[in-house]
Structures are given as structure tokens and as C-alpha cells.
Amino acid sequence: MERYWHWSDRLADQLLGLNKDTYVITAGITPSGPVHLGSVCEFLFPEAIYRALKLKNNKTVKMYFIVDVLDALDSVTVDLQDYSDIINQDMGKPLKLARDPKGEFRSYAERYVNELRYVMSKFKVHLELVEVSDMYDQGLFDKYTLIYLQNIDKVKEIIQNTSGRELPKDWNPVMPICSKCNRIDSTRVMSYDAITGDYEYICNNCGNTERTNIKEHRYKLQWRLHWPSWQAIMDSDIEGGGVDHFTKGGSRDTAVRIHTEILGRNPPIGYKYGFVLLDGKKYSKSKGVGMYVRDMIELIPAEIIAYHLLKYDLEENIDFNPTKEKILGMIEDFEDAAKIIPSDNLTRGDRKRYSAFRLFGRHPKVAFKEMLLYYSIYRDWNRVKIHIPIDEYYTEFIENWYKRGFVPDDYDFSYKPKKIDRFRDLVESWNPNMSPLDIHNSVYDYAQKNGVAANEIFKYLYNHLIAKDRGPRLGKLVYALGVERVKSDIL
Ligand SMILES: [Zn+2]
DSSP states (O other), rough: OOOOOSSSHHHHHHHHHHOOOOEEEEEEEEOSSSOOHHHHHHHHHHHHHHHHHHOOOEEEEEEEEEEOOTBBOOOOOGGGGGHHHHHHHHTTTTTSSOTTSSSSSHHHHHHHHHHHHHHHEEEEHHHHEEHHHHHHHTTTTTTHHHHHHHHHHHHHHHHHHHHHOOOTTTTTTTEETTTTTTTSSSSEEEEEEETOEEEEEEEETTTEEEEEGGGOOOOOHHHHHHHHHHHHHTTOEEEEEHHHHHTSSSHHHHHHIIIIIISSOOEEEEEEEEEEEEETEETTTTTTTTTOOOHHHHHHHHHHHHHHHSOEEEEEEEEOOOTTHHHHHHHHHHHHHHTTTOOTOOOHHHHHHHHHHHHHHOSSOOOOHHHHHHHHHHHOOHHHHHHSOOHHHHHHHHHHHHHHOOHHHHHHHHOOOOOOOSEEEETTTOTTTOOHHHHHHHHHHHHHHHHHHHHHHHHHHHHHHHSSSSSSSSHHHHHHHOHHHHHHHOO
């Protein structure tokens, strides 16, 4: 058996092995589109490490979420297709300098940074969101930029060697932002002074040439240097990334060598994680596959989404497909995990479920399904409360399911009793002392004794109670409606 039940335990122990007073966890994201489940992992996984660490040892932990608002705008996302004309005019500009095409925010970046803040607040994570442009503006990168310029041949060799790609002869660590057209993807440094930080660039888009200095902070470093630099600035102890960064030839390999050979420091601990898949396809911001998280969190409590993203092995691809038929099962899985008692006899899967719940769980006062059933019948929480205790936390989700047509078919009904002329003796045999299971079993007993298929009885009774061929478990339904009431309505 493995020593660790969950990857967050293993990484927390690795951090504690550094024996520091304060630990720093960093993570990063490019806010170029709506928040999808892949972006949730970018802040959820560091949060899991944070929580695992706090469960072991109450040391100070700082956690920064670096939002790369200087990344170039490079595609039109599905949710903004109608604004592609405006967006296309701003292609190649840093997200922070591109316009919000709807004119609702100060910039393109702000639209999605706002959404990110909102989603993160729902997940109650402890990461401090930092816009990378603020770090540049404060001059935090300047020192590193000079180091890279002074060691440009070595830096270039490291990038070529680790990426397996030949860089152009005039390659430069600095990516200037054109002062005329604001593009960052079409500029090229022509000359520089590695001591003063002066440099001259040309913009291939508008033809602008300019002499400036890195202290003007109108530039960004090449990604493979940008990443280790923010890790060094924050003094990061751990930062993960997707498989694309951690594959051979990926930017993690470069970062490790930049840290050790150029910056003379230890690289942060690295960890890589898999993709979130929807029916085997990668969730992607530009393609808009799957529900946006801003909509999903109105339908599924954030804790339950987190639980389902954390109950896997770290490098395993996560299949997450929240259809209205599947969500109820996902919620039940979460509620069952609340009941897992840790022991050495647990299966591997249950150890992970237990651990994920331990990090992001919330003990429900009553089962979601139970509340859904009673709400389907009464459509009024005050009336539901007469019959069962309710968990206030679930009420808005259930209401949203009804508002947005997200109720699974079995629960999408209203009570429409009709008099029966078959199976009367079965219904007559029911009494208010029977449990839902007693009622359910009575149908099977009756079926056996009378040589009728149980399915036929169920179908007939559903039709006379809710005017459908099927519904929630019959015993539960009759019990929730009230045996006396059902008997007087249909007999
Ligand atoms: Zn230009």
C-alpha cells in the first residue's frame, strides 16, 4: 500500500521537508476566456496543498495566484463570437491593453479577472490574486531582466537545449509592447545595453521603432523566463502545472535550469496534473466545451465540484460531465464520502474519496435527493419543512434546477392523482407506519403472490400518482406524499 492516501499529503510533506517558517505556494493563469474546469484546477490544486499542509502543521503559508494579463490576445472565445470584429482589431495586444468588446469592463483582461475572482470566492480559496502587470510596474522583474540580458548566450543555450528548438539569431528575452499600436506579438529588440537596460525595438505591425529602457516597464519576458522569474520574485516553494509544461522539453525543464544555473537558487517543488475531460475531450476556454463554471456553480455547490476534481490521482485525467442525469449521482457520491470512516481496510478509491472530502467536504444536514423529492411535491420550502428537516445551503441549488430545467426526469413531476381500478388491495394494505422501504417491498411481495410483473405495477401507480411512466422510488414517493393522502386520493 502506498504511504499517502492523497497527493496533497505527499506534497505537503515534501514542503515540510524544506523546514521553513513560512511556505510560499504559487500558481498562475492566463485570463483569456471564461473560467472552465481546467482553470478551476489551477487554483484548486494549490489550495488542496495549502489545506493539507494546514491539517498537518499550522505554519504560515502564503499563496499567490499570478494572473498573466500581459499575455497576448490570440483568439476569439465562443462567448464573444458576436464581437469578433472588435476583438480581431486588438489581436496581439496584451490582454490588459485589449478592449473589453462589450464595453463593460476597462479591459479584456478585467472581464475575465473579475469572473475569476467571483468563481474563486465561491470555492473559498486562500490564494491572493496578483496581476502580473502590477509586478512589472513595481519593477520586480527588472533585476531578472538585466541578469538574462547579461547572460543572454547561456540563457539562450538553456532554452534551446531544454525545448529542443532553435531560437532565431536575434532572439531576445524582452518582448516589448509597441508604444504606437500596443502589440506585443510583433515587436523585436534590435539592440540593447545589458548594464543600463536601454534597448531599441522595431514593431513589424506598424513600423514603429523606439529607444526605451526596461524601467519604463513596457515589456514582458519570454514565457520560459517569465515563469521562473515570478517564482523567484515570490520566493516560491512549490508550483505545479499541466502536462504541457511538465512534459520533456516543456517549460518546467527550462525553469529548473534557469533557477539553478542563472539565478543560483533552488527551483520550487514541481508537480504536474492531468486534464479535465468532458466525454474524453479537453475542456478548453477558446472552444467553449462544457458548461462555464460561472453557470455550473449556480447548479452544483462548489464543494462538490472541488471534491470531484480532487478524488483522482494527480496525473490522472479527470472525466467530469455534469449532465442533469449525472449530477444527482455526483452529489450522492459526495454525501456518501461524508460517511467514510478512515481505516486501513479502505480501498484505494475510498481513501482518495475520504481525503478529497476531508479537504473540501461539507456535512449535509439532509440528503440532497430527499430535499429534491419533497420540493418536487410541495414546491415551497415552508411546506417541505413540515415533513423533513432542510439544509438551507441546498435550497438555492434546487430552486435553480427548476428554473433552468436541470431537474433529472425522474424528479421532474407534479402530483396529479387519479382513481385506480387495479391493484387496489395492494394500496389498501399500506398504512402510515410503513417506511419507504416497507412500501417498496410491498409491491414486490404483491407482484410475486399475484403473478404480476412488478414493473407493471410500478408503471400503473406512477401513472396514477404523477401521470408519468416512471419517477423517484415509489416507496419514497408515497411516503413523502403521505400514505393516508395517497389512499384517499387514488382509492
Ligand atoms: Zn506597433
